[in-house]
Amino acid sequence: MKVISCEKPKRFVEKEEEIPMIKQGEVLIKVKSIGICGTDIHAFYGNQPFFTYPRVLGHELSGEIVEAGVNDCELKAGDSVAVLPYLECGKCIACRQGKTNCCTNMKVFGVHIDGGMKEYIKLPIDHVIKINGISFDQGAMIEPLSIGAHAVRRSKIRDNQFALVIGGGPIGLGVMKFAKLAGAKVIAMDINEERLQFCKDWAQADFTINAREEPVEAITMFTNGDFPEVVFDATGNKSSMMNAFQYVSHGGLLVYVGLVKDDITFNDPEFHKREMSLLGSRNATREDFKYVISCVENGDIDVNPIITKRLKLNDIAAGFEVVTNPTNNIIKAIIEV
Template sequence: MKAIVCEEPNRFEMKEFEVPKAGEGEALIRIRRVGICGTDLHAYKGNQPYFVYPRILGHELAAEIVEIGKNAQGLKAGDRVTIMPYIECGTCIACRSGKTNCCTTMSVLGVHQDGGMREYMTVPADHLLSAEGLSFDQTAIVECFSIGAHAVRRAAITPGEFALVIGAGPIGLGVMKFAKLAGATVIALDINEERLNYCKEWAPADYIVNAKNDPVKEIEANTGGDFPTVVLDATGNAKSMEGALQYVSHGGRLVYVGLVKSDIAFSDPDFHKREMSIISSRNATRVDFEQVIESIRRGQVDTESFITHRAPFNEMIGAYESWLKPETGVIKAVVEV
């Protein structure tokens, strides 16, 4: 089988491997789509934490089951599935409390171990979810949206709250969508006017704010002087993450969805005077995946316009560099395997 390996920063190579054999409790799957995530882009450029080379990237996956044994979900060969790419230990304190998404020895496909940028792979059978009723394209973006759904659940958003989402990339868009579904009044903050207009149409965001102007004043006006009770930063940018405190209401919550490969710092008086909560959101759980799958089935998420670029597997290496450029208008790229 063919696989695309990121040998080192800025270099992919197509290689041949044997088709793997499924072990006890595993399934052999045929990959059909791979969504390109910010994690993949950062890894390619050498900016991804917890990463070593060489590595087969890819954790936003749509697949068909080739072989599977008896399993609790009743999945069988030929079924269309998405994959929870977070492989947990099942025994640590986080796993014992149901927080498998932040396992102490977490191993993520495409990051800590080889992912799905290949024709076949084996995965734990209990990390597969049925994608019946979804297209391969839709199935490939379930994981991306699950990150946003989990962040909204971490934020404990209630109907009527103002939620500011910083960053209008794929993760930020997912956060906006599921904040809207939770009943929030959503404000989108970014520096790209074209992307902000897409947020207003797609999420749909109730307000859009360009960070190049006077965002504090505009956000204050949008919220009647109160500022948002929840702010979710999905930028993965240290400067943005440090500045996010200024938008949080007194008594509010700040949720860091993005991950940055550096330290972040902020004013302790600004933090304390608000008695605010700072929360991290990592990965997602089965509950989040199930919520996303059901939302797509119900037509609550526009998946068609979300995927803007695609390439066949054999042409991915040549197309990849263009997906790094904002001027190409990429929201979500997928690889057809």
Template sequence: MKGVICEQPDKLAMIDMAEPDFVQGEAIVRIRRVGICGTDMHAYRGRQPFLSYPRVLGHELSGVIERIGDNDAGLREGDPVAIIPYMHCGSCIACRKGKTNCCMELKVLGVHTDGGMRERISVPVTHLIKTEGMTLDQAAVLEPLAIGAHAVRRSGLRRGDTVLVIGGGPIGLGVMALAKAAGAQVIAMDINEERLAFSRSWAKVDHLINALQQPQERLAEITDGDFPTVVFDATGNAKSMTDSFQLVAHGGTLVYVGLVKSDIAFHDPEFHKREMTLLGSRNATPEDFVQVIRAIEAGYIDVDRYITHRASFEELISCFDSWLLPESKVIKAMVEL
């Protein structure tokens, strides 16, 4: 079968790969869609802190089961599925507490182990979600949107809260849409006016702030000086993540959704006087995937507009560099097999 491998930073190659072995308890899935995300782009550029080379990228995946044995989930050959790409050990302290998303031995497809940029992959049955009634595109974007659902759930926000989402990329947009679905008043912040406009039209946010134009003053104006009770930083930018401490209400919560290969420092008196809660939000759990399915079914998320660029599997390598360019205006690129 064919696969695309990142041999080293800035180098992708189409190669012949061995077919996956069928293992009891797993399923052979024919990959039909691969979403391209920031993790893939950072890996391609050599900036993904958990990845080594060579690596088959790709963890936003949907497909069809080609082979499966008896299983308690009732899955059968021919079923359309989305893949939960977080392979957890099941026995560490995080797994024992149900936090499989931050397992001590976590191996994410396309990061710690080879992913889904190939024609077929073997996946544990426990990591498949049947997506009957959904399109292949919808099933493939469950994973990035589930990251937003997990961040929203982890934040503890309540209906009526005023929240700020910094970063209008695909993860930040998911946070915005799911925070709106949870009943929050949402403020979007970015440095890109087109991303802000998309946040308004797609995620139905209530207010927009350009991060380069006195954001603190604008936030104070919108919130009558209270500032947002929950702030999500989905930028993966060290300066933004540091500056975000200044944007949280006293008694509020700051959630880091983005990941940066850097240290983050903050001024403790500023942190302490606000009695802030600082949270990291990593990946997602199966219940977050279910939450996204419900949000799509309820009409809160328009997947057709979320996906802005497409390529066939054969075109992937030639398109990849262009998708990295700001002028390409990519929100979500989708590869079709």
């Protein structure tokens, strides 16, 4: 089978490997669609935390089961599935509390271990979820959307509260959409006017702010001086993440959805006087995946407009820098296998 490996920053190599053999408790999947995400981009350019080379990237995945042993998951050959790529240990304090998304010994498919930029993969059978009612492209979008859903669920945002979402990439768009579904009034912030328009059109953001202009003044106006009860930063940008503290209401919450390979600092008096809460939101859980799948199935979320570029597995080495160049304004690129 064909495998695309990132041997070092900015270098993909095509290889041939044997189709993996599965044992009891595993499932063999023919990969169909792979989403290119921020983690893949950071890894390709050498900026991804907790990462080593060489590595086969790809964890936003959907495919078709080729082989499955006897199981309690009602999965069989021919089923369409989405991949839950977070391989937890099941024993640590986080796992014992049901927080498998932040396992102390987490192995993320395509990050800590080789992922899905290949024709076939094998996984533990309890890390795939049936998606027979949706397309493979939609299935590849379940993981990034679940990250947004998880962040919103952790925030416990309530009806009619203000949610400021900083960053209009796929993760931020997901946060906006699920915040709207939770009843929040959403303010979208980005530096790209075209992307801000997409936030209004697709995520139904109530207000938009260009971060290069006067964000504090705009936030003051939109919230009548109260500031948002919840601020989500989905940029993975150090400057943005530090600036986000000033946008939170007194008694409010800041949620870091993005990750940056750096230290974050903040002014303690500003933090303290607000009695702010600060949360990290990492990955997602099976519960989040199931919720997102149901939202796609019932039409609450239309993922098709987010997918703005497609390429073949053969084209990754030549086309990756093109599809990840911000000036091309590609929202989400999908690799078709």
